[in-house]
Amino acid sequence: MDPVIATGMFVLGLVFGSFLNVCIYRMPRGLSVVRPGSACPHCGKPVRFYDNIPVLSWAVLRGRCRQCSGKITPRYAVVELLTGGLFFLCYWQFGLSLAMLKCAVFGFLLLGLIFTDAETHLLPDKLTLTGLAAGVIFSLFVPVGDLLSVVLPGVVQLPVSSDLSWRVFSLFDSLLGAAVGASFLYGVGVVYLRWRGVEGMGFGDVKLMAMIGSFVGLRLTILTMLAGSVAGSCFGLWTVFAVWIKRTQRRRQVFHESGSAARRNAWASAMVALRRHQMPFGVFLGSMGLVAFFFGQQFLQWYWRQM
Ligand SMILES: [Zn+2]
Numbered sequence: 001m002d003p004v005i006a007t008g009m010f011v012l013g014l015v016f017g018s019f020l021n022v023c024i025y026r027m028p029r030g031l032s033v034v035r036p037g038s039a040c041p042h043c044g045k046p047v048r049f050y051d052n053i054p055v056l057s058w059a060v061l062r063g064r065c066r067q068c069s070g071k072i073t074p075r076y077a078v079v080e081l082l083t084g085g086l087f088f089l090c091y092w093q094f095g096l097s098l099a100m101l102k103c104a105v106f107g108f109l110l111l112g113l114i115f116t117d118a119e120t121h122l123l124p125d126k127l128t129l130t131g132l133a134a135g136v137i138f139s140l141f142v143p144v145g146d147l148l149s150v151v152l153p154g155v156v157q158l159p160v161s162s163d164l165s166w167r168v169f170s171l172f173d174s175l176l177g178a179a180v181g182a183s184f185l186y187g188v189g190v191v192y193l194r195w196r197g198v199e200g201m202g203f204g205d206v207k208l209m210a211m212i213g214s215f216v217g218l219r220l221t222i223l224t225m226l227a228g229s230v231a232g233s234c235f236g237l238w239t240v241f242a243v244w245i246k247r248t249q250r251r252r253q254v255f256h257e258s259g260s261a262a263r264r265n266a267w268a269s270a271m272v273a274l275r276r277h278q279m280p281f282g283v284f285l286g287s288m289g290l291v292a293f294f295f296g297q298q299f300l301q302w303y304w305r306q307m
Helices: 003-029 056-060 075-094 098-120 125-138 147-151 163-196 203-254 259-276 281-306
Strands: none
Touching: 003 075, 003 098, 003 125, 056 075, 075 098, 098 125, 098 203, 098 281, 125 163, 125 203, 163 203, 203 259, 203 281
C-alpha cells in the first residue's frame, strides 16, 4: 500500500463526501445537486469556499454558520469522514483497480441512501436505480462472486477461467441477486401491508435491495437481508423497550399511577407509537449490504467451516 495514494484516496473521499451531503439534503427535496452552490439551510446565504472545506470548516466554526450562527448538523462532518474512510478502505482492500472503483461507487451510493433514509424516510431513485445499473455493468468487469461453486460444489469443473464464461456467470449472479433481493422485499411488503394495514416498507426499499443484489450477487444478498432484518428487529425492540420504560416512569410521576397500571398503559401507548412510526429499514439493509460487501465472503467461509 502506497501511503501517498492512500492519503490521496482519503482526501478524495472527503471531497466526494462533501458532495454527498449536498445530495442527501437536496435530492429528497427535488432540488438540483449541481446549482446553486452550497448555502446555509438557515439564512440561505452562500457558503464561501474557505468555509466549505470538508470536516475542517465544520470543526473550526464549531458546527455553526459563520453568518447567522445557525446550527449545522454534525451529519456533514460525519458523512465526509465516513466517505473518506470508505475510499481509503476500498484502496486498502483492492489496490488501484476496477474492483476498487466498484467498491467506492457502491459505498458512496449506499452512504447517501443510508443517511437520506434516516433523515427523510426516502430512498431517491436517482441513487438506487443508478446503482442498480452500475452494479450490473460492473459485474461484467469485476467478478461478483463464485456462484458456480455454490450451485455445483465440486461436481463439475466448468471452464470458468475462460474470459467469456466468468463474465456470463458474474452477470447472471448480479441479475439473480437483484431479482431475488427485490422480489423478497416486495413480498415482505405485501404481507406486511395485508397483516398490519399500514405500509411498513416502501417501494424504495425494493429498489435499494435490487441495487445491493446487483453489486454483491445472490449469496451475499441473502446474507444482507438476514443481517438487515436482525439489525432492524433489534433496533425496533430496543426502541419499543426504551419508549415503554420512559412512559412508565412518566405515568408514575405525572399521573401517579400504580406500578402495574403504569406499565400496562405505557405498553399500550408504546405499541401505538410503534405502529405509527415507520422504521427506516433502508438504513439497516444499506449498512448490512456494505458490511457484507467487505466481510461477507470471509464470514461465509468461516461459517461453512463451523458446520
Ligand atoms: Zn446561516
